[in-house]
Amino acid sequence: MAKVLMKGNEAMALAAIKAGADAFYGYPITPQNELPEYMSKHMKEHGRVFLQSESEVAAINMIYGAAGAGARVITSSSSPGIALKQEGISYMAGAELPAVIVNVMRGGPGLGGIQPSQGDYKQITRGGGNGDYYLYSLAPESLQEAVDLIKESFDIADYFRNPVMIAVDGLIGQMMEPVDFELETPKWDLPKKTWATDGNQKGRDKNIINSLYLDPNDLEKHDLKLKKKYDEMKRDHQRYELINMDKADIAIVAFGSTARVCRTSIQLLEEEGINCGMIRPITIYPFPSKAFDEIPKSVKDLLVVEMNTGQMIDDVKIVNEGKLPIHFYGRSGGIVPEAEEIVEKVKEIMGGE
Amino acid sequence: MLDEKLIVAGFGGQGVMLTGQLLSYCATNKDINTLWFPSYGPETRGGTANCSVTISDETVNSPVISKPDSLMIFNKPSLAKFMPKLKKDGNLVVNASLVKDLDFREDVNVYEIEANDIALKLGNLKAANMVMLGAYLAITKIFTNKEIVAVMKEKFTGEKAQFIDLNKQALEAGKKAVETSA
């Protein structure tokens, strides 16, 4: 199929419909409104469910209920709304329920602003709610990648019986790019949802969806079972891209739309004869530690670039294990860095040696 | 090699966003890489609005345009905001009906198009953005007016279809304005 030009929020909505989403529940918030608005127009045509909830708290619990009943479900929001959803997300991880959650990030904390940001990195990658859990979290850099990952993310969520977070920002949500919706995406081997409370008990024992384990021994066992899933994510499902790393003297670490800006910086540096590479985490949880094992000897410095005041830098420090000097460049509050700012930072680091 | 970075800026309601989108749609139809990014939020209601459009044979990387090749400017505040960023020898297309008596940079190519007056002569002020687009296309020759009209036929369905003819005339009038001023 030919490519179609679509706005990011709408393209993500259509990708979810193509992936067979049975229901969307959500609440309005800028800059992701076009996603539910698209759903309100088109889910009905496909005989699926769209409902605007009274709040994000309600939306995530509608997701909990529908996921528990065995449906493929998706919700979307932006930073303050995602913050409100954390309780429900923790319950979903505890009850082992699959769902796709799109976070079109904006500046914070509090009401913050509405312009693009990556300020929720810690909230996304540390679980965000109470207890020992994580979300498989994908950070696409383009609309094509966002569409492909959303299509696959429903399978990933079902496979792990755990929510998947799609972490993008206002740039990706609001921009338009040509997208091919028919590209093949990996299909995961999925068992039947025999655990679902689907109201069809014929031939099986009753099912319960629950995160309550009052006996500490039971809860510990449950926590360890969850941990096994997170260990598997870390072991087998890290995703990243290495860009221009072969002869690089310095490597940028950046994700999402920031990585795109850095691609331009790398080109500009190349024109000046400076070899700069990039590690682009595609999963921000699990953090792609394996990428750091592949860093060539030529790389003398790491530069973390984020649209926040420095959050992923802590993960880079963990996997770097003190090997290379780590620098940081960030813009926050909704300001997207220009490629030239990063070029300057790289030159400053290299000149300082 | 085609690699054009354009910022279109003006008041909300002047058709700034649509003007940029038509170019991106046209690029998509021709399988050329493109990226369109709007300013967004309440400030665009009645305030100033702008969009960045990249059209390129290469993969589009940064969505942020720090040094545009061309500007299409619909009002004074936008001129003040974006003119300093324009590349040397870049194209500055201004709606001269609204942006008058101002100092333009001397190291860029300035095209003053009386877009509102031309659109009014055609019978509808709303077509001023298409006059500007026609001028821009005549200057850059990125796409032909015909290609843009083809996009309109695809996108302007229902009630909007009636404006295609007017827009077509406006594109041509914009082209003529550039040719006669040259």
Add this chain to the structure above:
Amino acid sequence: MAKTKTIYEKSNGLSDAHLSYCPGCTHGIIHKLVAECLVELDVLDRTIGISSVGCSALNYDFFSCDMQQAAHGRAPAVATGIKRVKPDSIVFTYQGDGDLASIGIAEAIHAAHRGENVTIVFVNNAIYGMTGGQMAPTTLIGQKTTTSPDGREEAHSGLPLKISEMMATIPGATYIERVSVHNPKHVIKAKKALKKAFEIQKNKQGFTLIEFISTCPVNWGMKPKDAVDWAVDNMIPYYPLGVFKDKTNEEAN
């Protein structure tokens, strides 16, 4: 709307900041009334207002009293927190229908239920303004919004919520009235209602809520004048004006 605007002069209760509302939006008139009541009751310097999340989120800049900005829907809880530690202050929230009737309904109900001595200024424009025109609980049947593109349907979204009627059923509430600002006569009536609410608070007589029928010309897709007509023709028949609860009256009887 230029006609109605000239009737009023700027009140001391408003700052010099430019009101950021769209042309013809009735949020502006309601601000004026709040400011005038606070000045006329001579309580401005002991008033703490709470901005909610909606088009009025920035009104911490517009009123000249102390202001706090609250999370979406939580203004009545913030008001409660303030009032309990500063019982002699005058506390009001200013909330849209998305903020109060949707995400914040629990906080509104429980503030009334506890009989908090605060005043809620509730602005019902039947839509989410700030976020670009999505459906609100107060959106009318058949009304098109960006999330009810074919018009609101009862089978899908229920019937529009009548907040004043509902709040009036809460035993703890003292005074509930619905007003409109579509013409000068109603503006005067609306001001009287609001002043009464603040007086009740001043006398420590409990929870008050004034619901304003308001317009959103931009997201309704109408000219300001047509929006006012639409509110009169469509909203007021469904959301009748009047006093829905007056405990001060009951007590007097």
